[in-house]
Amino acid sequence: MRITIDRDRCIGSGQCVMTAPGVFTQDDDALVALVPGHEDGSGDPRVLDVPMACPVQAIEISEG
Amino acid sequence: MTETEIRPTGSPAPSFPLDRKCPYQPPQAYADWRGDSPLSRVTLVDGREAWLVTGHAEGRALLADPRLSSDWGHPEFPVVVQRTEDRGGLAFPLIGVDDPLHARQRRMLIPSFGVKRMNAIRPMIQSLVDRLLDDMLAKGPVADLVSAFALPVPSMAICELLGVPYGDHDFFEERSRDFVGAATSAEADAAFAALYGYLFELVAKKQADPGDGLLDELIARQLEEGALDHNEVVMIALVLLVAGHETSVNAIALGALTLLQHPEQLDVLLRDPAAISGVVEELLRFTSVSDFMVRMVKEDIEVGGETLKAGDALVVSISLMNRDAKAYEDPDTFDIRRSAKHHVGFGHGIHQCLGQNLARAEIEIALGTLFARIPGLRLAVPLDEVPIKAGHDAQGPVELPVTW
Numbered sequence: 001m002r003i004t005i006d007r008d009r010c011i012g013s014g015q016c017v018m019t020a021p022g023v024f025t026q027d028d029d030a031l032v033a034l035v036p037g038h039e040d041g042s043g044d045p046r047v048l049d050v051p052m053a054c055p056v057q058a059i060e061i062s063e064g
Numbered sequence: 065m066t067e068t069e070i071r072p073t074g075s076p077a078p079s080f081p082l083d084r085k086c087p088y089q090p091p092q093a094y095a096d097w098r099g100d101s102p103l104s105r106v107t108l109v110d111g112r113e114a115w116l117v118t119g120h121a122e123g124r125a126l127l128a129d130p131r132l133s134s135d136w137g138h139p140e141f142p143v144v145v146q147r148t149e150d151r152g153g154l155a156f157p158l159i160g161v162d163d164p165l166h167a168r169q170r171r172m173l174i175p176s177f178g179v180k181r182m183n184a185i186r187p188m189i190q191s192l193v194d195r196l197l198d199d200m201l202a203k204g205p206v207a208d209l210v211s212a213f214a215l216p217v218p219s220m221a222i223c224e225l226l227g228v229p230y231g232d233h234d235f236f237e238e239r240s241r242d243f244v245g246a247a248t249s250a251e252a253d254a255a256f257a258a259l260y261g262y263l264f265e266l267v268a269k270k271q272a273d274p275g276d277g278l279l280d281e282l283i284a285r286q287l288e289e290g291a292l293d294h295n296e297v298v299m300i301a302l303v304l305l306v307a308g309h310e311t312s313v314n315a316i317a318l319g320a321l322t323l324l325q326h327p328e329q330l331d332v333l334l335r336d337p338a339a340i341s342g343v344v345e346e347l348l349r350f351t352s353v354s355d356f357m358v359r360m361v362k363e364d365i366e367v368g369g370e371t372l373k374a375g376d377a378l379v380v381s382i383s384l385m386n387r388d389a390k391a392y393e394d395p396d397t398f399d400i401r402r403s404a405k406h407h408v409g410f411g412h413g414i415h416q417c418l419g420q421n422l423a424r425a426e427i428e429i430a431l432g433t434l435f436a437r438i439p440g441l442r443l444a445v446p447l448d449e450v451p452i453k454a455g456h457d458a459q460g461p462v463e464l465p466v467t468w
Contacts, residue, residue: 011170011414012174013410013416014178017179029171029175030177031174049405052406055411055412055416056413057128
């Protein structure tokens, strides 16, 4: 799984962190970041729900 | 230029908004808009017709669409409350402006409301909730849950966060209430002027003698660097102070009321306190404290088989989106075990609530602790005697008499 994050779009709502906390986090600016070592989603099925949870379409998921 | 359209049928579209009868249910008359069509036509307070969006998917797509505007200062921006008709182009930071100005303002504030920061202040919220419940129990066994608990929790928390002295809370709680809930322009304007004057002086004081709140950070980082002027800092403070007062108070009070009216659901929570975060999400979906949001169409948009034209007024019905049967099974049932994910209780798109994680922390800690400490809590009056706010206002009880 490939996760693409767009920090320019991010509004820091934290929906991604709430939905899949093991994979998504916020940096010191409270913008979206991936948890180191879990950039591929670590097989967490909740990651699939994150693009829909994000209010500003800042997260995309693709296979591979 | 008038935006009012003439309906070919000759019959005016129904009025919006209406007052709720039951504090946690949309008005019965809204049922007419809950059919297959995701958009309807309504008439606003000044006679202008507007689109009413009721479909969950369509509403989310629209709220995330940059062709909609939140520019309250635009002369053609729709009016939903009589008293705001003469607001005269006043630009409210964050909520009343579009990108790129909105993004610049929001970016400055995001770190102060981030997930980590909100987790870090949970012990502060817990301790003030404990203190307020100690006081309420000592004075009991009757109380107005709004003034004794639901209001001071978010009021104290936002003061602590902003660096506004809570000692002045009677002053700004009252003005904040009047500003949002006033029936006339004159009352709202007077409340606004009083709040503005208070915060203008506070910002000046903080420039001379800095503290450690969010306002102090804003002043230090932005005002001194010239990125923000004094007026903008004051207006941001005003928006955050009012937003911090007029939202969570309703969510806590209406949440408590909804749980009291659904004892079998409350029982699940009492037996499993860890369920509280799911309970809060379902409450946010089911009660929709912010019942609707207003936008203006900037460019033509095709949606749900209709064409929204540039200049059209648009109202997004948060309460009906949250109860769209295409998105939630059995949507009118309050069920704390369901997944309420993708609810729009905090809105959607770039304007989705900045303070949502503060609100979640406040509501979770307030309701979780309230029912853990007073499991025998009950209403002191029949439900239909609980006074509630007008349809244009944030939804919630004005007072909530309880006993135990």
